[in-house]
Structure formats: C-alpha cells, structure tokens
Amino acid sequence: ETGVTQTPRHLVMGMTNKKSLKCEQHLGHNAMYWYKQSAKKPLELMFVYNFKEQTENNSVPSRFSPECPNSSHLFLHLHTLQPEDSALYLCASSQLPSGQGGDVQYFGPGTRLTVT
C-alpha cells in the first residue's frame, strides 16, 4: 500500500448506529487530518493531529470522535449521526506539522457516508 488509504470506501448507517472510519498513511508524515466534503461547499477541516496530539477541533459536534493511536493511523468514530452528516469524509497527511506553513497535504480516496 502506498500513500494514504481509507476504509471503508462506502458506508451506509442508520442514525442510531455506531461505526468507525479508518485512515492509514504510508508516507512517514507527522500530521494527519479529517475533512468533510459536502456538495457545493469548500472542504471543511474537522480535526488535526500533529505527532499524535490533537491540535485542532474545528467546532465539530461530539457525535464525531477522532482517535490517533500512532502517527500512521487515524480513526473517526461515528455515533447517532444526522442525515445532514452524509458527505465524503477525507483523511489527509502532511510531513510538516499543521500551521508551520507549506504543509502540503496528501489525501486519501475518502469514505462516502450516507446516513439514513
């Protein structure tokens, strides 16, 4: 595996379900990110981890819970979601920690989430 991988690629869940999204980066990077991409909107930054430590929580509802056990893996735990949470969830990584300038981010293919 190379680059940034995400599983599952597609997920359909009910509002009472609990599920997790997984991201793995094979680039030796130090920062990882979760983004939400909805139609007609810019990419929305959700969470940032630098060297496994969370440095940004962009006012994300508590029904989204991130976990970063090591610098290569990132999870997004989901529970009691709403239909408006349906979107493409993208994971990214960068060599430089976020905020240092020039931290080019490399993206995974995303998980297409549908909440019914």
Added chain:
Amino acid sequence: QKEVEQDPGPLSVPEGAIVSLNCTYSNSAFQYFMWYRQYSRKGPELLMYTYSSGNKEDGRFTAQVDKSSKYISLFIRDSQPSDSATYLCAMEGSGGGADGLTFGKGTHLIIQP
C-alpha cells in the same frame, strides 16, 4: 466576504483549448498556494505548489500567483478529456495557528472530446 473565492462552474471547453482557472482571496498572510485535482469519487491529488508570487510550470500546467491582486491562476494547455475533474485551490499563511489549508469550493471542469 469568504476567505477564498472560486467559481464553481461548470466550465466546459473543447479539447485542445487553453483553460484558465482562478481563485481570489482576502487574507494577505497567505504565502503558500496549491492546486488540487479531484476526479469523481476520488480524493484530491496535489497538482501544483507555489510559494509567494510568480509562475511555476509543469508540463501542460502553469500556476501563477499575483499577491498584489490576491489572485491565483492555473492554466492548462492542450486540454484533454482526461483533465475533466474538479480543481481546488488551497492556500496557507507562513506560520502560526493550526488551521492549515484554506480551500476554495472547487471548479468543475469539463473537456469536450
């Protein structure tokens, strides 16, 4: 005013045409500028990366940054149907804060064979 403005399109041009994609921004602290290409049902992939003002060329692609006008452009020469995708501009300041990249909404480009 939004930080980064980008016309969502769609922009439809015939194969072989020169394509011009643009973003304007309001934050004068932005120093790093990127263009990402996103195919349908895929994640964004980095296409071009420039620092500060000036031009950068890579094959059929040229990125321009005009910091005085707060305006960046991506030109695609000899456009191909395989260039059909959504193009996202992204930018960042030189340091401080943890907000990372600020993205435009993306321009949907269609190259007609």
